[in-house]
Amino acid sequence: MYCFSDNKMRKPQRFLSYIYTIATRSFLVFFLVLGGCGQAYFPIQLNGISRSERTANQENTEVVIIPMTLETAKKANLEYYKRRVVKAGNLREPAKILPVSEAMQEFLPKQNDPGPYIMGIGDVISFTTFDKNNEDVTVLLTRDLVVKEDGYLYISPIGRIKAVGLSQLQLEDQIYQKFLEEDYGIDFELAITGFNSKNIIMISQKDGPTKIPYLSRPIYLDELLSSSNIKTVPGSDIRIKILRGDNKYVVSMLNLFEKSRKKIRLFPNDKIFIEPLNYRKEHVLIVGETGAQRSTQINSIERQTLSDTLFGSPVLNTVTSDFSQIYVLRKNKKIFNAYHLDITDPTRINFASKFEMRPDDVIFVATQPLSLYSRTLNQILGSTGLTLQARDTLKAELR
Known part of the structure; x- marks a missing residue:
């Protein structure tokens, strides 16, 4: 039987440790070299065209940087708040996103006298x-x-x-x-x-069809809607469609109650459809160094500002967000206006409270340069840590 001394047993272990140290350092150098070539990190991606080809095929849009000041905020707020209506009643065709002006094209009846009543069965x-x-x-x-x-x-x-x-x-x-x-x-x-042979039918999504008896006195559309408790939600409109024989008329409920608008008299057997406009929900996208990328809802009544969006929920990170690079991207025809806000001076936060958001605005918050470096280093050191862990596991198996 041969007995080995303790020193003799430690020599192979030291040799293995030396080999693992060299391998680890070599892997780290290899990782850094490939990282400089853009090949150190391989994300999940589709095997299609190369990255350079993908980039070349993307649409590039001109961006104009505009410092956010009280003057530029005031000018930006003059931009029309564009609400859109979703037309999606026909399931056999894609939904259409229409501006309100197109979804509510009024066509008013010119004739306001139904003429003499014509008798029918049951009168x-x-x-x-x-x-x-x-x-x-x-x-x-x-x-x-x-x-x-x-x-x-x-x-x-x-x-x-x-x-x-x-x-x-x-x-x-x-x-x-x-x-x-x-x-x-x-x-x-x-x-x-x-007048039993004639009536007026009013159809709404809430109550369905309702039969309105025809009377000897004139019946006007605004009076009928008021007595039926048809109301609009603040900031919205209702499309009123009147079918009269082969003719179709469209009336905006908001315009109907204007003092300058001529009253619309209803005729026997008119069919009235109450169609609230299906407004598209309005959102602002929040991207960049904001934690989870998300969208936040806005509306035309409250008119949320940039301050409401940034500070109404946890958007900015005091460690990783670059407070000097906050941008609001807004489409302006074929270009994007990027309103730049730097709040490293706290007095400039006042500009954010003056800047109104608009549908489809994009808020972009840049990342602190040090945070970018730290994340890159963490990924590298994380890979090195996995190698060291594998070394220790192998050493334990050889003991």
């Missing part, structure tokens, strides 16, 4: 006759007559009279001629008291 007529008895006293007899399914009225003593398709004046002429033919010298008068 009720109050018929009064004036006759004299044997004592030469005028006797009034009033009765309600209903237009039957065949379109006729029955009037005693002259019999059946066709009423469907006639106005009140035309029906009076028919009855008068019938009295003359039958040689009855009776005075009479009639009035339409039940």
